[in-house]
Amino acid sequence: MPTRTISASRQERLDAIIEVLLADDTTSAQALAESFGISLMTVHRDLDELQRRGIVRKFRGGVSVARTSTYEISAPLRRRLSVAEKVAIAAAAARTVAPGSSILLDDSTTVAAMLDHLVDIEDLHVVTNYLPTLAALTRHGGSTVTGIGGTYDVGHESFLGLGAVDAIRALRVDVAFLSTTTVDVEGLYHQEESIVAVKSAMIRSARRRVLLADSTKFGTTSFHRICDWDVIHEVVTDTAAPAELLDTIRARGVRVTTVEPRPTENTTGRSECDAGADEDEENT
Template structure:
């Protein structure tokens, strides 16, 4: 059921009952358990794996969303990173796309709290990998909390790459305060700060402000973003790089 919801994005209780040949009561019970595990979110009449301004989507959904755009962004970001430097990556799927590109830039030191990125880079002979610990959150497949913040603040990297769920003309936002705290700590630990977001995040807000856009040295966004939103972003930030697909 979780895979079906992730694949569809949002579904109704009636559709789930018909698709799986079970009662509406059973659907509600199963959705309660999936929500408890952080895999989906119950909404009126159904469930969703998509993000809202107060709730981030599950990692399984994010891994499948806007993959071409994230890969294009990652190539541009990788072009800003020098071999031999140190790079901090957050737990975004855009940063994961960057991690794939970093394998071609070794030797590097990579610091991250994202378990999927750790799995990807572990064992690479020319990448020194520093895993940021803390409390594991299955919804994000990453480590968060005070332990993670302390670990971030104990290091300093040449570059930090973060993504956020929403950006307005002036701020980057995220729905969950534990993630916001880690991202803020990361921004304080990087000499060059890169914000990497696909076009679906533009002209949106979420519950918590992560940082003003002026705190980032460069904002990288894909060319599929609406032209008017790209122009508004350029009007408010001097360094916007557009990744061609």
């Protein structure tokens, strides 16, 4: 298969189109053409390219970057959402990792944010199916790494399928850190059956299971249920999560940790955060 080459200028435009769609999901192709000073045909080619990557979803009369109860957005797009909250949540979760432990990291962008806090932990064994995490661990060195194989999924940037499930079932780790798209009073959910199979195997393979989920994921459901709360030991979220729902989760025997994002300005001008000093931990 020939390699697809995207010029730097076009890639910049593709990134800019994503930003526009994130700000206004009702933007039309015609409005995009006028905004970027390009032809309608060029806009449709750009949208086709973004759809090929799994970043946008085209439908008759429009285009969307929003997740639904049956459709999950791609990893490149998820990395742009709730960045401050994810960084704070990940930092709090990483502080619970003990030297000499084995941990399993799923393919979520929230869990991936733990990496910067894990690289200095001694004698750590990390298991993951997420390609960006594998690449980052290779660059950092220091940890023992087990990569979970399977069928590579471009949109999720991870290895899924029966091969991944079988590989996970053969392991037993100290802690699994995972995230998902939606949670409610009954449990955890995801839109895609293939993701549910892998996350379910991860949960069964771990002695302790920790859910990392920002506040936007609370109170709604997706098509497939992953598990009930009785198999989750701890939830780490941000302070904007609905208090009543968190109280109900605590009543199910789950430890809940909330963190306050602290915005800072990085070199690109994007808003990120560190975990706030006033982290709140609640025990049942």
